[in-house]
Amino acid sequence: MAEGDGLSRFMAQRSTSGRARGGRRPSGALLGVAPFFVYTTVFLIIPTLVVVVGAFFTPQGRPTTAYVQTLTEPVFLEALKKSVLLSFYSAVIAGVVGGLLAYAISTAKPNGLLKRFVTSLSGVLAQFGGVALAFAFIASFGFTGLLTTWLGKAGLDLSGSLWLYEWDKGLLLVYLYFQIPLMVIVFLPAVEGIRSQWREATETLGGTTWTFWRKVGLPILAPSFAGALLLLFTNAFSAYATAAALITQASPLVPQQIASTFSSEVLLGQENVGKAMALAMVVVVAIAMAIYALIDRRASKWLQR
Amino acid sequence: MSGGRRAAFRRKQALMRWTIVTVCMIFFAMPMIGMFEFTLQGPGGKGHTLDTWRTLADVEKVSTDYPVLKEGFISSIQLAVLTVVLMLVLLVPTMTWVRLRLPKMSRLVEFICLLPLTVPAIVLVVGLTPVYSWVNYFLGARTLWLAFAYVVLVLPYAYRSIDAGLRAIDVRTLSEAARSLGASWPTVMWRIVLPNLRTSVLSASFLSVALVLGEFTIAALFARNNLQVAMFQLGQSDSKISVAVGFAALVFAFVVLFAMSFIGASPAGGRRFRKEKKS
Numbered sequence: 001m002a003e004g005d006g007l008s009r010f011m012a013q014r015s016t017s018g019r020a021r022g023g024r025r026p027s028g029a030l031l032g033v034a035p036f037f038v039y040t041t042v043f044l045i046i047p048t049l050v051v052v053v054g055a056f057f058t059p060q061g062r063p064t065t066a067y068v069q070t071l072t073e074p075v076f077l078e079a080l081k082k083s084v085l086l087s088f089y090s091a092v093i094a095g096v097v098g099g100l101l102a103y104a105i106s107t108a109k110p111n112g113l114l115k116r117f118v119t120s121l122s123g124v125l126a127q128f129g130g131v132a133l134a135f136a137f138i139a140s141f142g143f144t145g146l147l148t149t150w151l152g153k154a155g156l157d158l159s160g161s162l163w164l165y166e167w168d169k170g171l172l173l174v175y176l177y178f179q180i181p182l183m184v185i186v187f188l189p190a191v192e193g194i195r196s197q198w199r200e201a202t203e204t205l206g207g208t209t210w211t212f213w214r215k216v217g218l219p220i221l222a223p224s225f226a227g228a229l230l231l232l233f234t235n236a237f238s239a240y241a242t243a244a245a246l247i248t249q250a251s252p253l254v255p256q257q258i259a260s261t262f263s264s265e266v267l268l269g270q271e272n273v274g275k276a277m278a279l280a281m282v283v284v285v286a287i288a289m290a291i292y293a294l295i296d297r298r299a300s301k302w303l304q305r
Numbered sequence: 306m307s308g309g310r311r312a313a314f315r316r317k318q319a320l321m322r323w324t325i326v327t328v329c330m331i332f333f334a335m336p337m338i339g340m341f342e343f344t345l346q347g348p349g350g351k352g353h354t355l356d357t358w359r360t361l362a363d364v365e366k367v368s369t370d371y372p373v374l375k376e377g378f379i380s381s382i383q384l385a386v387l388t389v390v391l392m393l394v395l396l397v398p399t400m401t402w403v404r405l406r407l408p409k410m411s412r413l414v415e416f417i418c419l420l421p422l423t424v425p426a427i428v429l430v431v432g433l434t435p436v437y438s439w440v441n442y443f444l445g446a447r448t449l450w451l452a453f454a455y456v457v458l459v460l461p462y463a464y465r466s467i468d469a470g471l472r473a474i475d476v477r478t479l480s481e482a483a484r485s486l487g488a489s490w491p492t493v494m495w496r497i498v499l500p501n502l503r504t505s506v507l508s509a510s511f512l513s514v515a516l517v518l519g520e521f522t523i524a525a526l527f528a529r530n531n532l533q534v535a536m537f538q539l540g541q542s543d544s545k546i547s548v549a550v551g552f553a554a555l556v557f558a559f560v561v562l563f564a565m566s567f568i569g570a571s572p573a574g575g576r577r578f579r580k581e582k583k584s
Contacts, residue, residue, distance in 0.1 A: 029406040033414070036399040040417050044457045047432025048424055054432075097329065104325035107318050114326065120562040121333065124555060127515045131533045132551035133336075135540055139548045140339025144346060147339045177336065180329070238425030241521035245537055255427040255522075262430075262526055271434070278428040289423045 051282065054275040067276040076257060076277065083254040084284070086168065087236035090175040095229045097176075098183025099191075105184075106191040119188070122181035130241030137164060137174050138246065165247050174242055179232050186231055190224035223298045230292040234285050254281055337555070344549040357545045361553070371546065377535025380448045384531060385517040387452040389510045392463050395456065397506065400467055401498050404476050418464035421457050426522040429454065437527065448529045455517050462516070463509040470505025511565060515558060 058064050070076065101118070108114045125133070140147040141164050164170030194217060202212040240255040251257050254277060261274035345353045360366055368375045396418075403410050421429070433454055440450050476498065483493045499506065521533035532554070539547035 029402070032402040033399050033407060033410065036395050036414070037417075039395055040457070040460075042436060043433070043453050044417065044420060044424070044429075044460075046436055047429055048420075050432040050435055051428055100325050101329045104322045107322050116563065116566040118326065120559060120566050123515070123562045124558045125333070127512075127519055127558075130519055130521045131537050131540070132555055135536070135544075135548045135551045136336040136340040138540075139343035139544070140336045142343070144343075145339055146342040147335060177333075180332075234422070238427070240425075240427045241525075241533065244521070244525070245540070255425065258427050258431060259526055271431070274431050278431040281425055281428055282423065285423050285425060 048282075051275050051278045054272055055279040057272075059272065067272045068279070070273050071276055071280055076254075076280075079252060079254050079257045080280065082168075082252050083237055086172060086175065086253065087233045089168075090172055090179045090236045091229050091232035094176050094179030094183050094232055095225065098180040099187050099225060099228075101180065102184045102187040103191045106188060106194070118184065122184040124181075126178050126181040126185055130239075131245040133174055133177055134242050134245035137170065137177075141170070165249075171243060171246060171252075174246060175236055175239070178239075178242070179236060182235055183228060183232060186228045187224065190221055190228070194220070223295050227292050227295040230288045230295070234288050234292075237281070237285060237288075337552075340548055340552050344545055344552060346545070357549045360546065361549050371535075371539065371543075373530060373538055374535045374546075374550065377530045377532045380530060381518055381532035383449055384452050384455060384520075385514045387449060388455040388459060388517050389513050391452060391456045392459055392509070392513055393506065396460075396463055396467055396509075397499065397502065398494055400464075400471060401476060401480075401494065404471060405480060415464070415468075418460045420460075422461045426458060426520075427526070429457065430523055430526045433523075448524075448531065451524060451527065451529055451531070452517075454523050455513075455520060458520070458523075459509075459513040459516050462512045466505045466509040466512065467502065470502040473505075474501045507568075508565075511561075515562075518554070518558070 055067050056063055056065065058066075105115050105118045139145055142148065164173075198216050199209075199212050202216055207215070238255070240259065243253050243256060244259065247256070251260050258274050258277045258281070261270045261277070344357045345355065347354045347356075360370075399414065403414050424432075437450075437454075440453065444450055479497050479501070480493045483497050488496070518532060520531065521537065524531040524534050525537070536547050536550050536554075539550070
């Protein structure tokens with residue numbers, strides 16, 4: 001991820017060869033970025049290392065693999081499976097629906113009301129989810145909720161079942177509620193990069209709309225789409241607030257399992273088990289983001305306007 | 306191309322657009338309507354009343370009846386302000402400086418700023434526990450210090466928008482011109498760079514505020530109170546008020562974002578330094 005690409009190397013060369021440095025010592029220049037590095041070290045690098053290193057050491061500082069071995073226990077594996085599947089399903093469904101919505105508003109007037117409305121709404125729902133969204137669903141589908149009543153009239157009786165609190169039904173639906181807006185935000189720049197000239201060129205050569213999408217549009221959008229899906233996966237996998245507000249009695253997902261190691265005083269060394277779980281999460285997200293970075297580099301080729 | 310075919314194509318596209326948008330909007334509207342309807346329900350789900358909203362509109366009553374909510378609201382506002390200030394003080398000078406004097410470091414700074422995307426908030430909580438025991442030891446255990454962690458959460462988003470702003474202006478030329486006229490580095494930052502980055506600084510700040518007001522994970526697990534935590538706790542005891550607060554927060558956030566979309570329409574930091582065509 002951190003290898004220098006051509007551009008930054010070019011920039012670096014240009015600045016060193018292009019101009020004399022005015023005789024300043026580089027240490028003075030480094031002093032300017034010191035606060036940033038100190039801050040990020042304390043509040044980002046150290047916490048990350050605490051998780052990565054802490055998973056392999058006892059509280060007394062002896063190396064051990066006991067905590068990492070707890071990750072093979074069925075309870076954790078089950079939670080990991082559910083987390084990964086939920087993230088995957090919600091990413092794919094939201095990817096398709098959000099992708100269509102993004103395309104739909106990209107054909108609207110560039111600064112029209114419709115586009116502003118949808119992007120603002122998406123911003124709120126994607127960023128602001130969590131507790132409020134979970135409550136919206138509990139209120140709508142609760143015993144006296146409006147949607148429960150409506151669906152009851154339509155012959156679908158939900159008042160007795162706990163479907164809302166099951167990870168692959170209710171939780172998935174709530175996740176879609178913030179995943180689709182995120183897809184719109186992430187994917188909109190890509191669909192806006194589709195130029196009308198390409199479509200006109202296809203038509204001039206005798207192609208139909210279908211030919212355009214099959215041979216031009218979709219292949220160009222594919223890398224951006226794949227990248228967006230990975231981002232959605234990561235987003236769902238990392239989300240905690242929504243599930244925590246919706247399901248208070250059990251811990252079906254990995255983030256909730258980690259949170260439960262916080263509050264449980266049952267076993268000493270529980271926090272290190274939490275670190276091991278956190279490490280597992282970081283590994284999953286890091287894999288997804290590494291692939292995303294690779295794809296993103298390919299995708300950005302087409303998006304330079 | 307004949308005009309007739311173009312027009313037919315436009316009509317088809319408009320039909321497709323409105324179909325998709327309508328279906329999605331119905332999906333988004335349903336729980337919102339359900340949420341709003343829930344706050345209007347009378348006792349036992351019978352009838353409709355405005356009692357919940359009357360209570361919420363009565364600031365005095367909310368403060369005395371729901372002290373947790375008042376406290377959470379105030380700390381969220383304070384956290385938002387401190388997070389934005391810290392974020393700007395850390396990022397704007399550093400990124401400008403790297404662009405001007407240490408271009409070799411730009412990849413490293415970018416990597417660090419985007420790192421929080423790969424570290425879920427819940428993982429950050431696990432790793433921050435020892436760091437915060439020191440923070441509490443030196444500065445005292447206050448909810449306000451959560452802002453240190455929130456700055457890390459907003460880094461990727463803030464970095465992206467400030468980076469976009471810096472790309473749009475020629476920092477090197479601008480700062481060299483200012484320096485040659487005898488400005489000090491702080492003056493360059495304050496009077497040249499910041500005014501030119503106005504739009505991107507605004508959007509970075511706004512994103513940070515939205516993220517802080519919506520933050521639940523870190524505050525909940527460190528047993529601190531903010532708006533979301535207060536809403537969650539209230540939801541256990543007095544769900545109508547809690548749902549009403551949630552609804553009001555969503556509506557408020559939407560109104561602000563919608564208004565912002567009209568302000569931030571101008572290209573980031575352009576125009577101010579472009580040569581006038583009139584000579």
